[in-house]
Amino acid sequence: MAETESYPPIDPTNFDLIVVGTGLPESIIAAAASAAGKTVLHLDHNPFYGSHYSSLTLQDLTSFLRSHSEIPKTNPPQSDDTETLDVNPRPLYSDVEISSYDDSLEEHSRKFNLDLAGPRVLFCADSAVNLLLKSSANQYVEFKNIDANYIGDGNGNLMNVPDSKSAVFKDKTMKYSEKNQLNSFFKLVQGHLEAVKSVDVAVDDEKIISDEDLESPFVVFMDKMKLPPKIKSIILYAIAMVDYDQDAGESCKDILKTKDGIDRLALYHSSVGRFPNALGALIYPIYGQGELPQAFCRRAAVKGCLYVLRMPVISVLLNKDNGNYKGVKLVSGQELTSDKLVMDPSFTITSSNSPSNVSKLARGICITNSALKPDISSCLVIYPPRSLYPDQATSIRVLQLGSSLAVSPSGKFVFYISVVCDNAIEGKKSLQAAIDDLFSLHSDETESKELKPTLLWSALYIQDLIEGSVGPVVMTPTPDGNLNYNDLLDATSKLFKKLYPDDEFFPETSNTDSSDKIEDDSEVVLDS
Structure with a gap:
C-alpha cells in the first residue's frame, strides 16, 4: 500500500479525452482538443515531457535507450476481471550500441540536450512552422538558423547546396x-x-x-x-x-x-528568407527538438488540459455491456473514465495485434571536440545513395549542432545521423560509413589535409517505424525518418479528425500574447 500512496489521486475522474504519452503527436492532439473545448487529461509515465521526441541529458538518454530496448515484463493477468485489457510497454529500439572515448563528458552530462529523434530541422515555410503560428504554440519556443547545407561526395569533400x-x-x-x-x-x-x-x-x-x-x-x-x-x-x-x-x-x-x-x-x-533572422531555409529550436512537444503541452495547459507526469497506465477499461472503451486504470489503482483515449506507440494492449513487418530506421548520435568547418556552428550534410559505398541504397543525413543552440557545452558539438534501412546490419553499416568519413578517433591524426573532428562519444541504435492507427484506442505514430515533421503532422491531423470530425484542428487565434519572447539578432522568433 505504501507504493500506491506516493501517487496522488486525480480529480476530476471523468474527461472527454485521456492522452497517454507526451510525444509530439500526443501533445498536438491534446492541445487541439483543449482548444476545441474538450476536457483533457494528459498522462506520462516518464518524469519529463516529450517521450520519444524529447531532448535528454547524456545520462538520461543512455538510460532511456537501454530501458526501451529491453523485452518488458508484462502486467499480471487479470483473469478475475474480464472488463480490462492489460497495457504493456513495447520496446521501440534495438541493437543499442553506446561507446565513450572521453570519460570527462559524464561531468557535463546535464549540459547536453540530445534529441532521441534526430536529425530534425524545420523548413521556415513548412507545416510545423505554420501550425506553431496557428496554435500560438510559437510563444513557447525559439529557433536559430542552420548556418549551411552541404552534400558529401564520400571523399571528405563537402559541397555547398545553393538555395x-x-x-x-x-x-x-x-x-x-x-x-x-x-x-x-x-x-x-x-x-x-x-x-x-x-x-x-x-x-x-x-x-x-x-x-x-x-x-x-x-x-x-x-x-x-x-x-x-x-x-x-x-x-x-x-x-x-x-x-x-x-x-x-x-x-x-x-x-x-x-x-x-x-x-x-x-x-x-x-x-529561404521567410524570417528576417533566418538567412537559409532551415531552422532548429534552441534547447533541442524536445521543446516542440513542450510548447504544445503549455498551450494545452493554458486551455485547461490537466497534466500528470510519473503516472503509468496499467490497463484499459471496457464497458461490460458492449465491450467498448470506457476508461483507464492507473498504477495507483485509481480508475478514470473518458469518451476517447489516445496512446503513444510505446505501449501495446493485450487484445490488439502487434504490427508485423515493421520498417526500421538507423539513428546515431555523436559528440566531437570540434566542428566540420571552423566557422560553421550548425550545418546539414547529405550523403546521396552510393556516395559512401557501392551498395548504399538510401541517403544518409547528418546534422551538426553546437553550443550556440544550447544543446552542448562550449567546445563540444553534437551530430545526429539517420538512414532508413531494412535491417540492423544494413543500417549500422550506413551509420558507420558516415562516421568514418566525418570523424577520427584520435586527435593526433594529421595525415589528412584538414583535421577531422575527434569522436568523443557515440550512440547507435535501430528504431521501429510504426504508423498511427484508429480503433477503440487511437495509437499515434513513432518519429519517422524524414528531416522535417510534415508527414507526421499530416498523420496527426488525420487522427484528430477521426476523433473529432466536427471540430476544427486549431481554430485561428489572434496570437498577440508574445510578451515573454526574447528577440535579438541571433534568434528566430516566429511571428504571424
Whole structure:
C-alpha cells in the first residue's frame, strides 16, 4: 500500500479525452482538443515531457535507450476481471550500441540536450512552422538558423547546396555551365508554379510543365532537361530530400514524381528568407527538438488540459455491456473514465495485434571536440545513395549542432545521423560509413589535409517505424525518418479528425500574447 500512496489521486475522474504519452503527436492532439473545448487529461509515465521526441541529458538518454530496448515484463493477468485489457510497454529500439572515448563528458552530462529523434530541422515555410503560428504554440519556443547545407561526395569533400539564384553564382565548386543549368531549371519550376497560381491570367505555355511530365519520375524529367548527375544529385537528395536511389529504376522503393519534386523545391525556396533572422531555409529550436512537444503541452495547459507526469497506465477499461472503451486504470489503482483515449506507440494492449513487418530506421548520435568547418556552428550534410559505398541504397543525413543552440557545452558539438534501412546490419553499416568519413578517433591524426573532428562519444541504435492507427484506442505514430515533421503532422491531423470530425484542428487565434519572447539578432522568433 505504501507504493500506491506516493501517487496522488486525480480529480476530476471523468474527461472527454485521456492522452497517454507526451510525444509530439500526443501533445498536438491534446492541445487541439483543449482548444476545441474538450476536457483533457494528459498522462506520462516518464518524469519529463516529450517521450520519444524529447531532448535528454547524456545520462538520461543512455538510460532511456537501454530501458526501451529491453523485452518488458508484462502486467499480471487479470483473469478475475474480464472488463480490462492489460497495457504493456513495447520496446521501440534495438541493437543499442553506446561507446565513450572521453570519460570527462559524464561531468557535463546535464549540459547536453540530445534529441532521441534526430536529425530534425524545420523548413521556415513548412507545416510545423505554420501550425506553431496557428496554435500560438510559437510563444513557447525559439529557433536559430542552420548556418549551411552541404552534400558529401564520400571523399571528405563537402559541397555547398545553393538555395537561391545568388547562392548559385557565389558557389565556387560548380562550373559556369552547371550554374546556368541549375538556374535555368529553378526558373522553369518557378515559372510553372506562378502559372498554376495565375489561373485567371493568360500564361506562356512554355512555362507550364505538361501533365505527362508531372506524373513521370522526377529523375526522368531532369534527364529530359539534360541536367548533369551532379545537379540532379543536389536537387534530389539535398533539396527535395529523397531517401532512395532514384536512378535504380523499378527497383527503387519510393520513386518521386515530378509534381511532388516541384512541391519540395517550392517548399525549400519559399523557406529561404521567410524570417528576417533566418538567412537559409532551415531552422532548429534552441534547447533541442524536445521543446516542440513542450510548447504544445503549455498551450494545452493554458486551455485547461490537466497534466500528470510519473503516472503509468496499467490497463484499459471496457464497458461490460458492449465491450467498448470506457476508461483507464492507473498504477495507483485509481480508475478514470473518458469518451476517447489516445496512446503513444510505446505501449501495446493485450487484445490488439502487434504490427508485423515493421520498417526500421538507423539513428546515431555523436559528440566531437570540434566542428566540420571552423566557422560553421550548425550545418546539414547529405550523403546521396552510393556516395559512401557501392551498395548504399538510401541517403544518409547528418546534422551538426553546437553550443550556440544550447544543446552542448562550449567546445563540444553534437551530430545526429539517420538512414532508413531494412535491417540492423544494413543500417549500422550506413551509420558507420558516415562516421568514418566525418570523424577520427584520435586527435593526433594529421595525415589528412584538414583535421577531422575527434569522436568523443557515440550512440547507435535501430528504431521501429510504426504508423498511427484508429480503433477503440487511437495509437499515434513513432518519429519517422524524414528531416522535417510534415508527414507526421499530416498523420496527426488525420487522427484528430477521426476523433473529432466536427471540430476544427486549431481554430485561428489572434496570437498577440508574445510578451515573454526574447528577440535579438541571433534568434528566430516566429511571428504571424
